[in-house]
């Protein structure tokens with residue numbers, strides 16, 4: 114089992130990173146081979162919308178650190194994606210990663226020219242989303258602000274033919290970057306999720 118964890122928080126060693134790492138560490142206990150990536154350490158750009166990937170599906174034309182990472186993603190059995198909640202949505206780094214997954218999307222049949230909606234990404238992978246929030250209230254308290262986020266996140270693995278999708282939420286981190294690390298219960302839950310992968 115190969116698992117990659119991607120942390121899209123710009124804060125070093127903060128909550129999202131801690132929880133993604135705890136999931137990987139749980140998975141390692143069961144013999145998984147893991148890789149951890151912190152997007153803040155990479156030079157990454159947003160999607161240019163150039164449609165160059167439609168000539169060579171799955172290959173983004175940009176020459177930055179995300180291009181090889183996108184290719185690498187296809188080789189893992191499970192993908193753990195972590196983001197802090199920023200303005201009721203994901204971080205900018207996380208959105209850049211998601212937009213670049215467009216390079217796997219085929220929207221036109223190359224032979225007939227008809228509209229299709231297909232992702233050339235190996236199906237059957239497990240996906241886990243890790244979200245860290247400052248607000249202490251569970252998302253259900255303000256469904257109008259947070260429901261859209263879960264629905265939007267769900268669409269990503271569904272488009273990529275995922276076998277399984279799980280969510281791991283941390284509430285009430287406020288501005289304390291060590292809040293997750295201080296909660297033994299949360300770390301144990303994250304490790305258990307990883308062991309279950």
Ligand SMILES: Cc1cc2nc3c(=O)[nH]c(=O)nc-3n(C[C@H](O)[C@H](O)[C@H](O)COP(=O)(O)O)c2cc1C
Pocket residue numbers: 122123124127128129130196197198199200201202245246247248249286287288289290
């Ligand atoms: C720009 C910005 C926007 C934020 N927006 C929200 C928000 O909409 N809801 C929320 O609960 N917390 C919000 N927060 C708090 C973060 O989600 C919280 O501090 C989180 O734990 C950060 O993750 P990290 O510790 O991994 O960096 C925001 C923080 C920043 C810096």
